[in-house]
Amino acid sequence: MKKAFLVGIAGGSASGKSTFCEQLKNALAGHNIMVFHMDHYFKPKDMRPYVSAPITKKMYMDDNHPTTVDLPQLKKDLSTAINDAEIIIIEGLLTLFDDEICQQLDLKLFIECRADERIVRRLKRNMERGLTFDEISNVYLDMVRYRHDEYVEPSKWKADLILNGSMFSEKALEIIVGAIKSERGRNS
Numbered sequence: 001m002k003k004a005f006l007v008g009i010a011g012g013s014a015s016g017k018s019t020f021c022e023q024l025k026n027a028l029a030g031h032n033i034m035v036f037h038m039d040h041y042f043k044p045k046d047m048r049p050y051v052s053a054p055i056t057k058k059m060y061m062d063d064n065h066p067t068t069v070d071l072p073q074l075k076k077d078l079s080t081a082i083n084d085a086e087i088i089i090i091e092g093l094l095t096l097f098d099d100e101i102c103q104q105l106d107l108k109l110f111i112e113c114r115a116d117e118r119i120v121r122r123l124k125r126n127m128e129r130g131l132t133f134d135e136i137s138n139v140y141l142d143m144v145r146y147r148h149d150e151y152v153e154p155s156k157w158k159a160d161l162i163l164n165g166s167m168f169s170e171k172a173l174e175i176i177v178g179a180i181k182s183e184r185g186r187n188s
Contacts, residue, residue, distance in 0.1 A: 003082045004034070005184050006104055007176075009091040010155055011111030012148050013064070013140075014121035016165035020111055021091040023168070027177045031184075034085040038092020041074045053142035060139055064147030066094055075100060086184060096155035106183065107176070110156040113165030115145065 007024070011017045018037065025033055042048065042063065051062040062068055069092070078101070081088055096102050096110065113121075119140055126136045156162060163172055 004085045004088045005106045005180055006078075006082075007087065007089045007107045007109065007180065008095040008102065008105040009089065009109045009111065010093065010095040010097070010152065010159070011165060012113060012115070012118050012152050013093065013144055014118040014125060015111040015113035016168075017091045017093075017111050019168075020109075020163065020165075020173075021089055023173055024089060024176065027173055028087055028180065032084075032086040034081050034088045036074065036078065036081075036088065036090045038069055038074065038090070038094060041070045041092075043068060043070050051143070054146055056142050058138075058142055060143045062143065062147070064093060064144055064151065066097060066151065069094060071098055071101075078104070087180060093152050094155070096158045097151050102155075102158055107180065108159045108161075109176070110159035110162045111165040112156065112162050115148075117166055 009017050009021050009024075021035060021037075025035055045061065048068045049062045049065055050059050051065070052059055074090075078088065078090070090101065090105070096105075096108055102108065119137070122140060122144075123133065123136050127133065161172075161176070163169070
């Protein structure tokens with residue numbers, strides 16, 4: 001049996017990665033699909049790095065740095081799953097950043113969304129989780145945007161396709177699903 005077809009979805013915080021991942025999974029219903037969310041691989045809080053913000057020098061837990069994710073465990077789980085599923089979708093900020101993971105991907109997607117829209121989405125989402133406007137905006141302005149520029153944005157150039165995170169495209173989803181099904185059919 002051929003190994004699973006691996007799809008990687010990256011993009012900035014609140015760009016629409018999880019939303020597109022769910023749309024893709026639903027569009028591929030009927031196939032044996034496994035989804036890996038990098039957020040589920042955060043290290044315990046006491047093992048995550050802390051960093052001083054570039055401008056304010058305030059200390060933050062750095063959830064946007066590669067060392068905050070248990071990449072060895074994710075890679076181990078992927079290697080186990082690769083023969084147990086037809087299609088594997090991996091989504092997260094750093095999906096295209098890690099070279100070892102990126103090289104395994106059959107299709108690399110980047111969800112592009114302007115920073116102003118992403119911060120508004122992040123505010124809405126995190127305020128629903130009980131955080132205050134100031135807590136969310138401070139960490140974004142002090143840390144998240146810098147890590148985005150350092151790790152997330154440069155990884156976009158590894159993508160096969162860059163998708164519009166501001167507006168869902170049924171046509172883009174159809175094309176991606178068609179490509180996955182065609183490739184799976186060719187290699188089965």
